[in-house]
Amino acid sequence: MHVLGAPAGDLRGPVGHLGAYRARDGSLGEEVGLDLGGPHAALVVGKRGAGKTYTLGVLCEELARVDAIAPVVVDPMGAFRTLADAPGDVPASVVDPSVRADALDPRSWCDLLGLDPTGATGALVWRAATECDTFAGMHEFVANARADGDTRRAAANHLALAASWGVFDADAPDLFGPEVTVLDCSGLDRAPMNAVCRAVADDCYRARVEGSTDRHPWLVVDEAHAFFDGLAAPALRRLLTRGRGPGVSLAAATQRPSALPAVAVSQADLLVSHRLTGRADLAALRDARPTYVDESLASRMPERPGDALVVDDATEGLHAIRVRERVTGHGGASPRISGE
Incomplete structure (x- = not known):
């Protein structure tokens, strides 16, 4: 298995199964894993229906299997509720989004x-x-x-x-247990949703700096463009620029990378790109492209949902992969009208 996120010969922790290499003819090759032993700043991008929320779900399943990690999901669309139906080795719970004042x-x-x-x-x-x-x-x-x-x-x-808004509660849930904590924000407006994200991001950072948790928090944020230009933005920026030291990871997904601040793209040590077609979004990736990625990034955009290009800063490489199938159901798929 090839492991993303860790320099060659420097793998010293758990590995999550992300998918497999994808050849140009669509066939699959060697399995691809993701280093979970250290902190990361990951950004998952792609147009609607390309698979970015699905990829975050795969990541959450792998994070849940590592006892030393505390995964927390800010779920603005209710797409991660299916994680609670996972088998026993993927512990998860869906809770009402509440934070202390x-x-x-x-x-x-x-x-x-x-x-x-x-x-x-x-x-x-x-x-x-x-x-x-x-x-x-x-x-x-x-x-x-x-x-x-x-x-x-x-x-x-x-x-x-x-x-x-009903989100301020003295008995806010414990975010630092071994299971995935899904904060279902689908019933909230923009302001309270940002308040929840801001408080949770600050809690993750503070808990590690003050030593109140031994687990390494992973904050997973879907529809990240709704938070990077709102109240949550300063806390998310801090995780991107200063989270590595205390051991806090951020994984964010968006269909609009052009709406994110430049730091959100440039600070990502793992960039997972599903299919993008918007000119502004492709330009945002091109402008933040590291020197070891050539101009062909846009021309190599994946065609099928679930296919992705991964820019891995640890190995300074560009990898074409197909994300594995989820153990839990995908709550982000769009309903369809039947032929009947």
């Missing part, structure tokens, strides 16, 4: 609620987030604050809006 810093609270932190209402929410570690405590702080009535009412109304 103190998982967001004061500035994030103001950004989330669209408040100017230098204004009266924003400053009051900032103080509440600074002084309180629960959502109920923030409400009480605002109600009893020494501020004029209009400011208290405005702050209370903004917090009431956040309460209506």
Whole structure:
């Protein structure tokens, strides 16, 4: 088996089965694995229906088999719920997306609620987030604050809006167990979904820096373009640029690589490209192309769903593969009207 993500002769940890090499005639060759012994920044791209969510599902199945890894999935479309139906060697659970109020810093609270932190209402929410570690405590702080009535009412109304999202809970789930934790965000709007992603990304980084978990978190984010231009963006950027040191990995997928910041593509040590046809998206890959990948990247785009080109920075190579079949069902497929 050829292993991606690890320099030749430097494989010192578990390996996940990703797929097999694909010849130009479509036949399959040697099996291809993925190094899971160290942290990675992986980006999976492809047009709709090309297989990027499926590939993330394969990755999650392999991550679940490694006890030293804590996989967490931010699932904006409900496509990963089928992981909970996995056999015993792929433990997974689907949970409601909930986070602690103190998982967001004061500035994030103001950004989330669209408040100017230098204004009266924003400053009051900032103080509440600074002084309180629960959502109920923030409400009480605002109600009893020494501020004029209009400011208290405005702050209370903004917090009431956040309460209506139903994602702030003192009993947020443990993210660092041995199973895949799927945060099903399919029922959330953009703002609360970004709040969940921001809090989870910060938790993963903080837990490793502070030493509160021995497991290595892997944050898996589908539809990443919805987060890299929202509240979650700073936390995701930090995982890309600083996650390697504490041992935090990020695997993100998008059908719009052109909508991601340049750092999301340039910092990826593993780039898995399913079929892309958009000019802007192909240009985004071309502009971030490492020197060891020639101009033929666009001309070698895969044709079939499940086929992919992998740019592996560890081996400085370009690999044509076919992703293996999943053990669990694929929740990201589109329903079809029957011939009847």
